[in-house]
Amino acid sequence: xxxxxxxxxxxxxxxxxxxxxxxxxxxxxxxxxxxxxxxxxxxxxxxxxxxxxxxxxxxxxxxxxxxxxxxxxxxxxxxxxxxxxxxxxxxxxxxxxxxxxxxxxxxxxxxxxxxxxxxxxxxxxxxxxxxxxxxxxxxxxxxxxxxxxxxxxxxxxxxxxxxxxxxxxxxxxxxxxxxxxxxxxxxxxxxxxxxxxxxxxxxxxxxxxxxxxxxxxxxxxxxxxxxxxxxxxxxxxxxxxxxxxxxxxxxxxxxxxxxxxxxxxxxxxxxxxxxxxxxxxxxxxxxxxxxxxxxxxxxxxxxxxxxxxxxxxxxxxxxxxxxxxxxxxxxxxxxxxxxxxxxxxxxxxxxxxxxxxxxxxxxxxxxx
Numbered sequence: 148x149x150x151x152x153x154x155x156x157x158x159x160x161x162x163x164x165x166x167x168x169x170x171x172x173x174x175x176x177x178x179x180x181x182x183x184x185x186x187x188x189x190x191x192x193x194x195x196x197x198x199x200x201x202x203x204x205x206x207x208x209x210x211x212x213x214x215x216x217x218x219x220x221x222x223x224x225x226x227x228x229x230x231x232x233x234x235x236x237x238x239x240x241x242x243x244x245x246x247x248x249x250x251x252x253x254x255x256x257x258x259x260x261x262x263x264x265x266x267x268x269x270x271x272x273x274x275x276x277x278x279x280x281x282x283x284x285x286x287x288x289x290x291x292x293x294x295x296x297x298x299x300x301x302x303x304x305x306x307x308x309x310x311x312x313x314x315x316x317x318x319x320x321x322x323x324x325x326x327x328x329x330x331x332x333x334x335x336x337x338x339x340x341x342x343x344x345x346x347x348x349x350x351x352x353x354x355x356x357x358x359x360x361x362x363x364x365x366x367x368x369x370x371x372x373x374x375x376x377x378x379x380x381x382x383x384x385x386x387x388x389x390x391x392x393x394x395x396x397x398x399x400x401x402x403x404x405x406x407x408x409x410x411x412x413x414x415x416x417x418x419x420x421x422x423x424x425x426x427x428x429x430x431x432x433x434x435x436x437x438x439x440x441x442x443x444x445x446x447x448x449x450x451x452x453x454x455x456x457x458x459x460x461x462x463x464x465x466x467x468x469x470x471x472x473x474x475x476x477x478x479x480x481x482x483x484x485x486x487x488x489x490x491x492x493x494x495x496x497x498x499x500x501x502x503x504x505x506x507x508x509x510x511x512x513x514x515x
């Protein structure tokens with residue numbers, strides 16, 4: 148069975164100036180500083196801290212001896228740690244950006260599986276499809292996170308979505324629960340995924356899916372119910388608190404890169420040709436936010452620098468703040484869009500307004 152890619156092609160008419168210049172300047176930065184494009188000591192220290200905090204929080208929960216309110220707080224903290232592990236460890240590893248050693252990337256990538264999602268499927272839907280066909284309706288899988296939400300002007304509109312700005316953030320809170328129990332299985336069973344048709348998955352990846360899901364069910368569900376002196380409903384509250392915390396953080400942060408005011412939702416012409424070359428397309432469809440917020444940048448693994456991530460996905464996120472200065476200056480020199488929201492609050496508010504606009508009938512979106 149063959150795998151056919153979607154008949155969408157990117158123009159090369161506007162790639163002559165900005166593209167080679169921004170690439171040259173970024174490479175010159177690494178040559179001049181002598182830095183590796185992969186993880187450095189700061190990234191390794193962050194990895195140890197986040198993984199350690201996650202393990203310590205889970206161990207504290209399993210040891211018990213806390214009041215119900217304290218256990219609830221630990222469940223929320225575990226959700227924060229899980230989201231941070233996805234942002235700051237798994238995401239870089241799955242992009243091959245953490246290390247030059249594929250084995251290191253593969254092993255760290257399994258942290259994604261251990262929070263309940265499947266790394267192999269993520270690499271297909273995110274690394275390949277989303278990064279190539281960003282904000283192209285009908286192909287970009289990140290625009291179809293839930294039937295409850297309309298995230299692009301080309302998507303069909305359902306009457307209840309006029310209220311999506313009111314329930315959208317709550318819907319994001321179920322993201323990791325969906326991964327754990329439904330989404331990955333659905334994606335493995337689909338014959339067509341984004342631009343791929345008749346997709347056949349390696350048997351090895353199916354086996355990994357089964358075993359990692361079983362491991363997740365054991366440590367998240369079986370062990371707490373066996374060893375913790377709590378009722379089933381207390382367990383359920385903690386389980387939901389953990390996942391809804393992680394889901395909200397993950398869901399919101401990823402939406403702030405593309406479904407905000409500024410980025411566009413371009414479509415190919417009747418021949419499947421996009422207006423811009425691929426890198427220029429990424430500049431038109433992606434946004435950064437809160438670059439001055441260093442604690443946020445540290446926690447979300449540089450994903451508030453989505454422009455740099457999309458242009459250089461195999462460069463470790465620890466370098467994005469410096470690369471952003473180069474990319475933005477080069478974009479301004481060449482008249483290329485560089486979408487940016489100054490604070491997290493501004494970006495969240497912009498996403499809220501987009502949810503509201505996209506939920507209304509006959510919305511024509513133009514660049515803000």
